[in-house]
Amino acid sequence: MTVRSRPPSYCVVGGGISGLVTAYRLRMAAGPDASITLFDPADRLGGVLRTEQIGGQTVDVGAEAFIARRPEVPALLAELGLAGRQVGTTGVRPLIFAGGRLHPMPQGTLQGIPANAASMTGLVDAPTVARIADERARPLPWRRGADPAVAELVGDRFGSQVVARSVDPLLAGVYAGSAATIGLRSSVPTLAAALDRGARSLTDAVREATSGLGPPPGAGSVFGAVDGGYRVLVDELIRRAGFGWAQVGVRRIEGAGRGWTLIDDDGGHSHADAVVIAVPAPLLPGIVEPFAPSTAAAARRIAVASTALVVLALPGGTPLPEHSGVLVASAERLHAKAITLTSRKWGRRGNVELLRLSFGRFGDSLARNTSDEELLSWAADDLADLFGIRPDPEDCLVQRWIDAMPQYGPGHADLVAQLRAGLPPTVAVAGGYLDGIGVPACVASGTRAAASVAVATAAE
Template sequence: MRGSGDAKFRQHRRYCVVGGGISGLVAAYRLRVAAGPEASITVLDPADRLGGALRTELINGQPMDVGAEAFVARRPEMPALLAELGLAESRIETSGARPLIYSQGRLHPLPADTVNGIPSRPSALSGLVDDATIRWMLDEPNRPLRWRPGADPTVAEIVGERFGEPVVLRSVDPLLSGVYAGSAATIGLRAAAPTVAAALDRGARSLTEAVQAALPPPLTGSVFGAIAGGYTVLVEELVRRSALRWAQVSVRGIQRVQHGWDLVDDQGTRWPADAVVLAVPAPGLVPLIADFAPRSATAAAEIPVASAVVVALALPGGTPLPQQSGVLVADRGRLHAKAITLSSRKWGRGGSAEMVRLSFGRLGDPAEADIAHRVGDQELLSWSGEDLMTLFGISAEPLAYRVARWIDAMPQYGPGHADLVAEIRAGLPPGLVVAGAYLDGIGVPACVAAATRAAASLTGNGP
């Protein structure tokens, strides 16, 4: 049991949070709630604004998120956080418009009843894959399944073997590319479809049976949620509630001292802390901890990352876009983008312009190697126009646009990823914890959960 003296001590503690993205800001807020008003909480981040990949821009007068765009509404973390912050009324749902898949030069409906594109029934892919593939899928329950409980193959390995390569390329890859900026060949099954892996562990006799068992129950509301006014509304409230001090500097080193830690910034200034949250991407974590946590640094260095680019457009009102939420791209053909979001259609938000997002960049695709670094804004804008013409037959000069480059922002959850994360956490010394999209999930709700766990472990309210 903790005494009142210990509580008083914790109130006056000094916390440093390295990284001002959603993970760092949620950690700062949770620390404030737990440690009280007297605690010192400093967020160190050299960016021009806080929020990291949560970035809202005004484009032709309309707020639009040009980083993370939506959160999975089925997970509880975001609805709970919004309610806690008094922002529940700001939550919006999708209009119900469905996305399409672009494959072999045509647009197809997104298959229903899948787990991240892994189908539960062959008929869902009718028209998207050929008849021979459908027959192979129909026969899948009759073929012996070799599965070792605890195994973590890539999604491409197991889906390709059981259902056929066309299913990987045309149904699974488009969804995983949109989430991870990777592909079924770079993502492990336990990360992309943990419920499918769990069903196989329990003894499912086929992949078909496992996917059917893993399908979530029907959702009465919207699959995705967002915030009216953009994620900047959440960022500003987290900053206000956490009463943090923002140091606009880069942390170059961390040193152990007698009563905690010294963080050294790029100017040589030292920032003392009793405890530290490192809310930086995996590549940025490695040099900060290599000297005193080599086990954790080695594990973090094994997590690949991808970069991505978002081009956000405001097209003239009345531009004849389809009544769909967007397009996921299976095989690009003449296209450059990996995904297109018809934001005005997706969220049912009218205005003086049609808002559209195009995403570029996919790890492991030579044609898309290093797009975020090597392709200029004007070329990306030209590519966007060409893709909209190819997909929808429209040619419209944008009223305004923004280009957002997300360098090394998309961690790849390869086979054995959970073991790497366990190594990272186990190798850290007391008083230093991690948070971020590379740990327990790349989406905003998972980042909220990881940051909450990190803060709780420092304040004695968690494991």
């Protein structure tokens, strides 16, 4: 190994949470003299971590919460001196809208998959409850390493009502997809592991998988958020990473000796010893095609969904149930797929009631083609149907996330392995389409990518 005669230069393409964590980790690893340039054409950095003022209150209008039992976000907040900004929920639970009425969220399920028949009573019909109760008596043909769609396994063992009324509402909230298109290993990895270990039934596998899921260490809330919104985290990462922001997109990357040349959308050329590409999956193929055609081909196979979010600030005292929100079963007549009662979930501040209504699922064009006015009208209709209210909002906002929700289909892990295998050592990828949706997975993704290219440049 030769001794580098100058500090390394890095380029990070994409300024979402994955790219910002990458830049921060590179700064920590390479020191103050390293050159780090971040490319992103947006009006602000943070990607789907976007914080706005609505009704005089701070509201996250993209990603809202993180799983508190995963260590990545709490550890990062502590590292940045922000541990005191982590907050938990009030403890109220969501409802499910199925069969034209509201139901309590079943207890003791895993992504909506029940561990016992009693938990589904009232949500599904009597024959389905009996089918769940009888599942352990039926042989389970499971092949170790299999990765079926969630609906294929759960529908076969527990019936279609469990899929539509219990599993689909949760997967729609996480992926904007459905149990028919999401793979078991990506969405419920602990369940797949239990089946691989020889669980004799799906019921036994769910019980085994849920037995180790206790509350997050030292806290009672399953979900966490940042007091002041994710903007607090984004701003601190930007400050500490100390990168130069090129407010332009990258068109393609080409090899240049032992480094790389980035051609941006304005025709400019930038050099880097190593590059991390932290853009959504649909943008990756055009950037890497010149030097990594197999990576580009794999990325094209990752489907995406688009969503639209309506955030409302209703007058204080508007009668809303003491629940964190409503998840909507598939094939119901509501327009929204999920509603978060933000003031109930996180605690009320000020004299408004904050709500978030999410629209759009994989396969539809709702987020692209529906006007703001129509979305706001749909939101009002859904609130009237669900809660019998039609208040006049004090403030509102419509936020669209186009092609922002990657779909983790069956075989996703193998597809990602192919994608990464086509890249040279000094180029890495990061993002929510790789190893998991959600802020913790994106933090882990950026950390992994930064470590990979830091090691590769040190070895040159």
